[in-house]
Amino acid sequence: MASDQQLLDYVLRLADSDLILAQRLGEWVGHGPVLEEDIALTNVGLDLLGQARLWFAYAGEVEGRQVGSSGAGRSEDEFAYMREGGGFRNLLLAEQPNGNYADTTARQFYFDVWHELLLRNLAVSRDRRIAEIAAKALKEVMYHAERSADWVIRLGDGTELSHTRMQSGIDDLWMYTGEMFAADDTDLALAAEGVAADVGALLPAWRDRVAAVLDLATLTMPSAAWMQRGGKQGVHSEHLGHLLAEMQSLQRAHPGAQW
Amino acid sequence: MSHEWPLWEIFIRSQHGLAHKHVGSLHAPDAEMAVKNARDVYTRRNEGVSIWVVRSADIVASSPGKKEPMFEPASSKVYRHPTFFPMPDEVNHI
16 A cells, blocks of 8 residues: 555655756746747746646645644645755656757657656546646647657758757767656555556657657667666756756745745 | 748637737748747737748738839728618617
């Protein structure tokens, strides 16, 4: 039987990957290669931020009903701004730096394809709140996945320079994709009850979709087997600390500040 | 880089039953991306249910220099407007 703590961890993983990736995309504001892309990528970031808020709100509810709790869990802001790096449960992929536009596109593409498959599963979760949030988020994420695939194809099958950069982005981030499909005790306990998705089972569909897009993009699918992991358990790359320093600085200096 | 991308004119239909209306233009590498960019630039606040994109270069326009021969003859022909008929009071929307 899965515990409330496991459910809380699981919901925070969903929230944190959305939040951290949204923050990364926010770093592109005003720096996009063209105005249209600047707006489009920011839209994706804002979609993810909105989804993170829904997950955080639910995480607060779950925390509030835990045994021994005062009845009120943490707020969205407390989750986002008042936790240390080790408390974050996001995928390592989400926190990787933006790099050039091809790197950002590769990161987004890997994430979006996984995210869509995951949400399709969660939309039929036996946890009603998870199912509702997933169904709402899925509509946005289907667009994200289409858009990032479009860019992988255009950059991969573009000029010699864009092809080289797109291939580097695809290669460099490959080792962060394994974590998306590596289930731990929390995943397994919740999946057994039909609450969480069986992430391992998403891998074949993910590989097929990624392979099809890379093929159209005239890019080579990486084959390295070794994968980084740890983000879901709170073990992060050095990049997360820098990201949090910027994201959290205002709330750390002025706790509870609002505008 | 943006100057290498063609310009596209964007038409949005705001709801079923209304015609597409020109809302502006943007740059995009091809038609498919123009539709996506238009979605992100022009429909973020629920403005539309359908998008058309047309390459700006493909639009044939009347010349501003020929404004007088094109349009001025119409302004003196008031009888082309249906304003000379007494309308019954019950008819409101004409």
